[in-house]
Amino acid sequence: MLVYILGVALFALGICVSVALHEAGHMVTAKAFGMKVRRYFVGFGPTVFSFRKGETEYGLKWIPLGGFCDIAGMTALDEVKPDEAPRAMWRFKTWKRTVVLGAGSATHFVLGFVVLYLMAVTMGLPNLENRAVVSEVSSCVRDATTVEQVNDPNCRPGDPAPALAAGVQPGDELVAVGGKEISGWSDVLTAVRNSSGPTEVKVLRDGELKTLTVDVPQLTRPSPEGGTEKAGAIGVAPASLLPYGPVEALGGSAQFTGEILVQTWQRLLEFPERIPAVVEAIFGGERDPNTPVSVVGASRIGGEAVEQGLWEVFLFLLASLNFFVGIFNLLPLLPLDGGHIAVTWYERVRDWLRKLRGKAAGGPVDYTKLNAVTAVIVVIGGAVVLLTVTADIVNPIRLFPQ
Known part of the structure; x- marks a missing residue:
């Protein structure tokens, strides 16, 4: 039981590190382009500690489930101080804003690749193609x-x-x-x-x-x-695992990353149709191993893997979770980064079309008009999280069914 708890804690820590690096991706790219980064915090809730370095406040909060990077003027509606206005994010070129917004997902992809590379050179990558090795x-x-x-x-x-x-x-x-x-x-x-x-x-x-x-x-x-x-x-x-040398592991990991990204996208498309099975599992039905899992469920599976000495399963699950979060976060829905990217490019294309017609550029998109849509997405997302967490507590997916 102690090893299982250790595995759960390690997997949860891995998720926290992933989220922290996601926000660090936003921060590093924003600073590189000269945008004003006010705060970078890991976690939510009351502040454990914080310190200021330069113009940015760094800190840790009590609830280690996420984090945030506060960039001045992420939208034109954000309040900025007079000294921040010239460096407000919305004033920068479209491609620079896109890089900053997409840096979080890019960090997940890089982290997933690194995990796979370490697997390749130490224990090998899963033999998904069923090669006769x-x-x-x-x-x-x-x-x-x-x-x-x-x-x-x-x-x-x-x-x-x-x-x-x-x-x-x-x-x-x-x-x-x-x-x-x-x-x-x-x-x-x-x-x-x-x-x-x-x-x-x-x-x-x-x-x-x-x-x-x-x-x-x-x-x-x-x-x-x-x-x-x-x-x-x-x-x-x-x-079940194919070994690689340090050099060939680069190509093997890259190819494997591509395969997982394709499979992750397919699972994401199937996501809505699997929700009814999650509800059924909550009320006593047999839990389909292909149903979505929450952070709680993924951590429990990670704990089982460590308990059984299956570190390859632990690492593969951690890499897969990073790829899933990276792709999911790019969906063109607010409040996800992909939603902000979509709005950014909508403004760019709209102004280009207006220019062709001899008109002046339009103003920034009024995010308040999107509040209703955003609220609906937040409610739906919250409901899905609640369902999956509940299912992962009362009827979890297990590596070794009891």
């Missing part, structure tokens, strides 16, 4: 009538070890078995299952193609339809 070579294979017997590591005298005897090594990627090309681990299972006797196996090892001969025995194995059947087996296990 060997993680373990068994010391024997045997007849078995149950899955438990298949996975039993205890060897008996005379049990063959086909892959081990042929020289297959952990990290090898199987590219052909018995003359049939391999595109994924399912192809390996099919090819080996139908093989018997000396079989040519091609593997990619450290970038070099090697040809091995594996003597495949036909063994008694559990049948997918029930009962038993005769099938080939060589004693190899698939890799």
